[in-house]
Amino acid sequence: MSGIRMIVSDLDGTLLSEDNRVTDTVKDAIDRFRLAGGLFTIATGRFGPSTESIIKQLNIDIPFILCNGGVLANQDRVLEMEMITLEETSSFLLECDRLGVTVMLFREDGLHAIRHSPQLELFEQKEGIRSSLIHALADDWLTTPVQKVVMVGDVKQIREIWQKQQSSFRKQYAITQSEDDLFEILPPFQSKGTTLKKLMTLMNLESREVMSIGNQMNDLDMLENSGIGVAVANSHPELKKKASYVCSKSYGEGVVEAMERFVFNSTIVRRDA
Incomplete structure (x- = not known):
């Protein structure tokens, strides 16, 4: 060898x-x-x-x-x-959700999403897992630590929204694109x-x-x-x-x-x- x-x-x-x-x-x-x-x-x-x-x-x-x-x-x-909480990114996540982007949160207890969508179903099928819905108006989803956030949609549009809002964030985050339609938010560095x-x-x-x-x-x-x-x-x-x-x-x-x-x-x- x-x-x-x-x-x-x-x-x-x-x-x-x-x-x-x-x-x-x-x-x-x-x-x-x-x-x-x-x-x-x-x-x-x-x-x-x-x-x-x-x-x-x-x-x-x-x-x-x-x-x-x-x-x-x-x-x-x-x-x-490493994990993050989502308090200060809530407006970004909800704006993306409003525009039809599928927002998924990865926690230690499993996959959670803001709403059902065809993209969510395809993701569940591909990875062999099931998701639970969160209540977007409740506070606990913002304070519960997540390993990462994955968003399925038009990545160019998602990036534009992120760039407009990130200057208001006090915390640091890492972002990456793992597929053509996947935008991910990770703990910093x-x-x-x-x-x-x-x-x-x-x-x-x-x-x-x-x-x-x-x-x-x-x-x-x-x-x-x-x-x-x-x-x-x-x-x-x-x-x-x-x-x-x-x-x-x-x-x-x-x-x-x-x-x-x-x-x-x-x-x-x-x-x-």
């Missing part, structure tokens, strides 16, 4: 197939890597309840990254978690890349020993903090420009392609090569 000791992969649009499955081909490649002494884990925008079955399918036995970096956990417990650094320290690894794989711009700093940063073929064009390798194949097949090229073959190409 090559000098790559750990592989970190995004889930949706990357490791999972187009219909959101772990294929046998992907699982076999991961098992082969692990049997050779490698470490495999995930870094995803999903939260705990929607990743449990995938983690079990893949037999992930080291810490993994959830909520776009807001949570570092293993199968036994949460190791680190959180990202997949920042939490990957913590994971590498925890596992006593250097960046040159890590290969990260993704497909969206929320994966960018994760790729940049790895010895090899891989974009699968169906990736965002800007991510492809920044990646050290762009796969010819999409989704999980792209992940297997990268493993064959950089792990199972002897030739290694790193960002610092």
Whole structure:
């Protein structure tokens, strides 16, 4: 096996197939890597309840990254978690809701939404979870800590509203776009890349020993903090420009392609090569 000791992969649009499955081909490649002494884990925008079955399918036995970096956990417990409350963002969230944007809150007790919508139903179906409705006029939803907020809609419109209102916010927040129609609000200074650094320290690894794989711009700093940063073929064009390798194949097949090229073959190409 090559000098790559750990592989970190995004889930949706990357490791999972187009219909959101772990294929046998992907699982076999991961098992082969692990049997050779490698470490495999995930870094995803999903939260705990929607990743449990995938983690079990893949037999992930080291810490993994959830909520776009807001949570570092293993199968036994949460190791680190950052959360936010929503008091001062309420006008922003309610304005987006009024314009037809689907607003979802990710808490430790599950997924919550301001109202039902077709976009919410599709999201529930994709991630295999159910949501509960909150009462927008009650105060408790603003003071209950959340791991992140996900908004489904016209991201350009959402960003415009955010930019108009963010100057009035006293607190800091991180924002990211994990899909073409998903806008996310996270605790400040959180990202997949920042939490990957913590994971590498925890596992006593250097960046040159890590290969990260993704497909969206929320994966960018994760790729940049790895010895090899891989974009699968169906990736965002800007991510492809920044990646050290762009796969010819999409989704999980792209992940297997990268493993064959950089792990199972002897030739290694790193960002610092």
